[in-house]
Amino acid sequence: MSKRWKIFFVLLVLATVTVWLSVFSTSSGGLKVISCNIGQGDASLIIYKNFEILIDGGPNNKVLDCLSTYMPFWDREIEVVMITHPQADHYTGIISVLDNYKVDKILANALNSSNQSYQLLKNKTLLMGIDVINPVRGTSIRSNLIQLDILYPTESFLAENYRQLTAGNDSGEVSSASSGSLGAFESKLDPNEFSIISLLRFGSFKFLFTGDASVKILDDLATTMSESGDNSINYIKIPHHGSKSALSERFYGAIKIGVASISVGKNSYGHPRPEILDLLKKHNIQVFRTDELGDIVFETDGNSIWTDN
């Protein structure tokens, strides 16, 4: 065999193997909800076929490992990235995600953070011309069989608590908050109070993502969800890494929950707090923790839900 043919043959073999690997790395029909093990912070990845939603990016760039592990290698596009609120343990990883993946849409609050890294994130988003949506209750994203409903914040809450950034900003009315910008407003409130809460629906299955929501928000949420008939969910991402600030007796009393994941790493706050763990135990909710199990993967085919952890 001449050298040229040898090279051709090797390339052909490589191409064939690559094609086979890409076939195998494509996920089967089901939906995957993953709590990425990124340390003390939040990052959840939702994959359905080649549609991805990333909710928060964690405090570092470990989220890239999570994306690399669960997305097929040829899929370099993340359809939706959500930043629940502008705190470093939720958005930092998004910066490296923007560097390495094509992001179609960013769902985030218009609340600003003066952090240097948040400004970097804002600039990157602007420079790349990524579509930004500032969601409020009622906003909904649909693709194929999955639907992501925003339950919080409400428009009225934002109207009350946003303050226009003083330094040169052109967008006018406070009510224009939902037309899409990053960091156009500031507030006296803790950024946690702005946490975007979303409910993912897949067939009859429901997954709740809660950011760093506080007791008050959860109490209200219990009412809203009961009223809309969502008083039974399959999965919850426990708010605020299991902090006591999210200890809502009312919420866990009113909403029936299948399993819970806690995204938590080494920390000095004592997260997750025993009070939260006790409460979850009291309601017979099985708990999965990223600091104990690493990435936590829940998978559903629409009929049943399972995990490998």
Place this chain on the structure above:
Amino acid sequence: MKIRFGRNGLLVTILFLAFFLRIFFYFSNLPKYVNGTKLRITTRVLSEAIIYSTSQYLKLMGYKLYLPLYPRIYYGDKVIIEGIVEDQIIKSAKLISIDEKRGILYQYRQKIISFFERSLPKSHAALVAGITIGSKSGIGEELWNKLKNSGTAHVVVASGMNVSLVASFLISILILFLPRRKASIFALIGIWIYAVVSGFDAPIVRATIMGSTSLLAVETGRIYKSLRVLVITGLFLLFVKPEWIGDLGFWLTTFATGSIIVFYRRVKKLFKFVPKIINEDWSTTVSAQIGVVPLLYYFFGQFNLLSPVINVAVLWTVVPITIIGMVGGIVGTIFEPLGRIILYLCYPLTSWFLAVVNFVG
């Protein structure tokens, strides 16, 4: 080492003397700071920052320091950094200012790396970037530890192997169009460009100088004595950059090359029974290990006895990954989709490499 004290005796003595004086004065003039001193460094960054998951790691003026992930600092940038001296480390370092001054070639390197990162999963991209242009920056602590444990870290740091690959790749292509002499000259230029794109690390510079010498020796019809050239290159490099005395990469490349030169033939003879297809990799690794193992043991307090076996299992992927990575990388900076398709061809190879390393690391 054969340095005869004959005709050139005086010259050699003078050069040696000059060498020791240079080293001596370099280190005696190095400013010393007591632990706890608050220090402000203004300097150009002359090494690549290594990106960990929560911080970036830099070496500046002999000090190690960690900075937050952002803003990213690149080779060539002028920075002002404040912190507190503690032995060789600057604690609680703070970036005061950064002035971006990146050379064209270095920008091109960055462009290729970010193309890799946008095209392949993280660890695969890091592997390709490490193998083709010796970039450690994206490897991360987990993969790095696995590579170290399995004795394959030399593959992803800029090593002499890259340079010889580039040289032989260039020559085998150029010789198709050009007479041998011209091909050599272009290959020479090529490896020096490569050296700059690879960030001018000690092993690359070492290999580039040695590679150039051997190319020139062939062209001028002189006898090339590898070991002598290695020793002279090593001394020359230390003369120019005395701080490399503490650089692990410098010693690894020197020892590995030295012991390959000395032991390769003997090892190959000893392992005659090893199948031909893996004999070269096997003998190279084993002979390199003879020099490297004591060094690794000294620096890390550990080494992997299985390392030659692991190396044989993965080394065959390095040449195709390098070639596919370089071609894909260059094409990718011009037309990304095409570059990406080329790059995908090395995905099976990087998958195999990572599977082996994950298994043993």
